[in-house]
Amino acid sequence: MHDSKDFKIPIGPQHPALKEPEGFSVALKGEKILGVDIRLGYNHRGIEKAAEERTYVQDIYLIERVCGICSHSHSTCFVQAVEEIAGLAVPIRALYIRTIIAELERIHSHLLWLGVAGHEIGFDTLLMYSWRDREVVMDILAAITGNRVNYGMNTIGGVRRDIDAQQTEDILKALTILEERTKYYIEVATQETTIIKRLSGVGILSREDVLRLDAVGPTARASGVKRDVRADDPYAAYAELSFKVITDDHADVYGRTVVRVKELMESYKIIRQALKNLPAGPLTVRAPRKIPVGEAISRYEAPRGEDVHYVKSNGTEKPERVKIRAPTLANVQAVKHMLRDRYLADMPIVVAAIDPCFSCTDRMVALKEEDCARAKIINWQTLHAFSIEWYKQQGIDFTELNKKLQDKLKG
Amino acid sequence: MSLTKKIVTWARIKSPWILHFNTGACNACDIELIAALTPRYDLERFGVILKGTPRHADILVCSGPVTKQIEDRLRRIYEQMPEPKFVVALGTCACSGGVFDGCYNVDSGIDKVIPVSAYIPGCPASPKALIDGVAKLLTSLEEKEETKKSGR
Ligand code: SF4
Numbered sequence: 049m050h051d052s053k054d055f056k057i058p059i060g061p062q063h064p065a066l067k068e069p070e071g072f073s074v075a076l077k078g079e080k081i082l083g084v085d086i087r088l089g090y091n092h093r094g095i096e097k098a099a100e101e102r103t104y105v106q107d108i109y110l111i112e113r114v115c116g117i118c119s120h121s122h123s124t125c126f127v128q129a130v131e132e133i134a135g136l137a138v139p140i141r142a143l144y145i146r147t148i149i150a151e152l153e154r155i156h157s158h159l160l161w162l163g164v165a166g167h168e169i170g171f172d173t174l175l176m177y178s179w180r181d182r183e184v185v186m187d188i189l190a191a192i193t194g195n196r197v198n199y200g201m202n203t204i205g206g207v208r209r210d211i212d213a214q215q216t217e218d219i220l221k222a223l224t225i226l227e228e229r230t231k232y233y234i235e236v237a238t239q240e241t242t243i244i245k246r247l248s249g250v251g252i253l254s255r256e257d258v259l260r261l262d263a264v265g266p267t268a269r270a271s272g273v274k275r276d277v278r279a280d281d282p283y284a285a286y287a288e289l290s291f292k293v294i295t296d297d298h299a300d301v302y303g304r305t306v307v308r309v310k311e312l313m314e315s316y317k318i319i320r321q322a323l324k325n326l327p328a329g330p331l332t333v334r335a336p337r338k339i340p341v342g343e344a345i346s347r348y349e350a351p352r353g354e355d356v357h358y359v360k361s362n363g364t365e366k367p368e369r370v371k372i373r374a375p376t377l378a379n380v381q382a383v384k385h386m387l388r389d390r391y392l393a394d395m396p397i398v399v400a401a402i403d404p405c406f407s408c409t410d411r412m413v414a415l416k417e418e419d420c421a422r423a424k425i426i427n428w429q430t431l432h433a434f435s436i437e438w439y440k441q442q443g444i445d446f447t448e449l450n451k452k453l454q455d456k457l458k459g
Numbered sequence: 460m461s462l463t464k465k466i467v468t469w470a471r472i473k474s475p476w477i478l479h480f481n482t483g484a485c486n487a488c489d490i491e492l493i494a495a496l497t498p499r500y501d502l503e504r505f506g507v508i509l510k511g512t513p514r515h516a517d518i519l520v521c522s523g524p525v526t527k528q529i530e531d532r533l534r535r536i537y538e539q540m541p542e543p544k545f546v547v548a549l550g551t552c553a554c555s556g557g558v559f560d561g562c563y564n565v566d567s568g569i570d571k572v573i574p575v576s577a578y579i580p581g582c583p584a585s586p587k588a589l590i591d592g593v594a595k596l597l598t599s600l601e602e603k604e605e606t607k608k609s610g611r
Contacts, residue, residue, distance in 0.1 A: 061532055062480055063511075067489050069481050069529055090529045091483050094564040101561075113558050116487020116583060160490060163497075179497035186494075197487040197583050407486050 054082055059395075061090045067164075068406040072395075079391050084384050092410040099370040104130055104339060107367065108202055111357075114372060115408040116197045117160065120146075120153045121350035122357075122372070122408075123202045128283060129346035129359040130204050130367075134339050140285070141329040142206035147285040148219075148322050149193065149201050151315040155226065156185045157351035158308045158315075161403045162233065165305060168396040169246050174236070181229045188222050191215060206332030216323050223316050230312045237309050247302035251386040251398035254299055263382040264375050265353020266311070267402045269295045270303035277349040289321045301401040338365050350375055352403045374408030471517055471543075472597055474506030478516035478540070482533055483565060484523030487583035488550035492520060495586035502590060505597075513539040518596070524552040524559045525566040537573045545576040545600075547592060554578045 054077040061069035071087035095114055099107045112123040124146055131138055159182040166174025186196050192215055193199035201207050211219075237243060253263065258271045268275045276293045278286045294310045296303040343360040353375030360369040379402040386398050426434070436446055481489050495502045496509055510516045513536045525533060537546070548569040551557035556567030569575050579592035 061529065062513075062536055067479070067481060067493070068486065069483075069532070090526060090532070091481070091523075092526055092528065092564055093483055093524065093559050094562040095559075098559070098562045110558055113485040113487070113552075113582075116485040117490060119485075119487065176498055179494065180499060183494070183497075183499040195583075196585055197491065198485075405486065407484065 060087075068404075070404075070406045072399075074387075074392065074395070076392060079393070081387050081390050081392060081395070084387050084395075086380060086384065088380075088406060088410050090410065091407045096370050096372060100367060103337075103365045104204055104367065107370070108204070109198075109200060111370070111372070112198050112200065112202075115374065115405050117157050117405060118153065118350040118352065118355070118408070119198045120149050120201060121348050121355050122374075123200075124150065124284070125346050125348035125350075125355050125357040126359065126370070127202045127204050128348070129344040129357050130339060130361075131335075132344040132346065133342040133359065133361050134204070134336060136205045136333055136335055138206055139330045139333060140327045142331050143285045144322050144326050145207045145209075145211055145331075146202065147289070148211065148319055149189070149199060149207075150284065151319045151322075152185055152189055152192075152219075154315050154351045155312055156182055156189065157403075158312050159185065161308060161351075161400075162305070164400055164403075165301075165397065168400045169243075171242070178233065181226065184222050184225055188219055191218060203332060203335075205335035206330070208331070210331055211323075211326070216326075219319065219323060223319060227313070227316050230309065230316075233309050234313075237305050243305070244302060247300065247305060247397070248298065249300055249302075250394050251301045251390070251401055252299055253382055253386050257382065257385060261382045261385060262378055263353075263402075264378045265350070265403075266304050266307045267353065267379050267382060269293065270307045271299040272297045275354075277347045277354050281347055283346070283348060285322060286318075288325070289318050291318050301397055304401050338363060339367075352376060352405060353378060372408070374405065376402065376405045376409040380404070380409065472600055474508070475517045475593070475597065476508050476510045476515055477518045477520050477547075477593075478510050478513055478536070479520045479522070480533065480536060482521050482523035482529050482553070482569065483526035483559075484550060484552065488522035488553070491583045491586055492522070492549065492589060495589045500586040500590060502586075502593070505590075505593070507593065513537075514541065516540055516544075518545045518547055518593070520547045520549050521569045522549040522553050524556045524562075525569060525572055527564050527566070530566060530572055533569075533572055545596060546573055547577045547579060547596065548575045549579050549589065549592075550584045551580050551582040554580055557582055 054075055056073055056075050058073050060071040069090035073085040075082040095110060099110055102110060108123050108127060111126045112119045114122045159178045163175040163178040190196045192211060193201050193209060201209060253271050255271050255273060258268045258273045272295055274293050274295050279293050291314045294307050294314060296307050339361040341361055341363040346357045348355045355375055356373040358371040359367050362368040383399055383402055387395060439446055479492055519540060548554045552559050553569050556565060559565050560567050566572060577592050577596040579588050581588050
């Protein structure tokens with residue numbers, strides 16, 4: 049039996065439970081997880097570097113594709129930084145439209161998550177239900193922006209498309225349907241015994257750990273930490289809208305589920321207010337092609353947590369440096385902590401509970417020659433001799449056999 | 460064509476099993492693929508089932524411009540699939556690199572690494588485009604079978 053020894057199993061990069069290519073190496077003792085090594089990098093495309101080689105306008109569309117689920121988050125966060133450097137006063141109508149799209153995106157992302165979470169615990173009915181309802185938001189997004197994902201709504205100094213009266217009506221109609229459905233999901237999440245039993249006590253992350261590991265977004269809020277950029281450091285039109293920051297004290301996967309479904313209700317509230325108060329006016333201000341010298345940091349509450357972009361400009365039409373800190377990078381350390389001493393079967397749902405987005409997160413580490421001091425190149429003869437020695441040490445002697453072989457070759 | 464082979468081809472066209480592999484995509488194409496399998500679009504009515512392992516799959520659906528890190532894995536997964544196998548490049552960046560063309564860590568397209576049978580453009584490719592692409596691929600297979608038959 050193995051139980052006195054611990055062993056390692058590799059998961060990924062291609063794995064049925066995870067849609068993105070990431071590798072985990074899980075050290076196990078029986079069913080218990082001793083430690084997890086997360087191997088990122090399969091999805092690293094080098095966007096930050098590429099952003100330096102393209103103009104600001106091209107970068108909006110590139111950075112939108114950092115992540116296809118929170119695409120509006122990334123592009124808004126980026127243009128906010130650029131607008132700050134350039135000192136542009138973005139029209140209020142544009143800020144409102146950005147907010148509306150942002151909340152629609154949060155709805156689509158949270159519904160998507162609910163489905164994935166259902167799938168990970170073997171509750172595929174929930175997946176089909178919530179994805180069916182998600183299509184309602186997708187239709188609205190497609191109608192307003194022209195694309196289902198990667199909306200291309202932002203431009204430096206404003207937004208590219210308007211919301212007209214007909215669309216407003218459509219959005220309100222869709223919200224009514226979604227609200228009905230969300231009430232049902234809240235009921236399911238808070239009363240359905242299967243879900244409660246499966247999710248509570250799984251992936252515990254205490255309040256102290258959230259503060260120590262700097263978790264963000266719903267992961268932090270589910271542990272009772274009131275951390276939401278929309279309220280703490282309002283951007284776009286959030287300062288003028290009233291909403292509640294949802295928190296929960298369960299500090300486990302169940303808490304994260306509750307936070308997300310309740311946040312859906314807040315999003316409906318925000319969109320309704322924004323549509324009602326949508327001010328008239330232009331959509332954009334003229335932005336210069338060359339952005340003046342300067343640097344800025346911009347924060348944004350993406351569906352997964354706080355997103356931070358840093359942009360440095362050197363006075364040309366291309367940025368000198370763009371740095372992206374996506375929410376998953378902040379939460380990924382917490383996952384390691386949550387998994388320790390848990391059972392292997394909980395792993396998919398615990399990982400899914402932070403709503404990971406590895407395409408936002410992937411980094412690359414370049415190893416320099418010096419770091420590989422142990423590596424050396426050996427030729428065939430040395431390798432052969434080394435292998436014979438190695439086997440001798442293991443108590444297997446190939447000398448006789450080798451001689452026979454040599455003789456045969458000669459003869 | 461022997462009878463068993465006939466049955467196998469018929470089954471394959473009527474019920475292709477797909478494997479999805481993310482080769483560095485931005486996630487949008489991946490969620491659109493899942494969306495195509497959920498009630499609104501319901502690819503399963505064509506007998507398409509998403510499978511977890513390359514050994515069960517007939518069609519490999521790849522999204523993403525192929526990062527350097529994933530290149531070997533992609534090749535290995537392709538080799539593990541049983542013959543005959545087909546590859547679908549989903550999304551503009553899987554077809555040609557798209558917006559990531561020229562990045563230092565990408566190969567700019569699935570076809571730089573493994574042969575591709577169908578290209579579905581779009582950034583992201585919408586579920587409708589995906590269904591259309593898969594349907595076209597299947598029709599072309601059917602036609603190939605027909606021409607093979609009539610050639611005899
Ligand atoms: S084609 Fe576009 S949407 Fe699809 S994975 Fe590539 S960048 Fe993302």
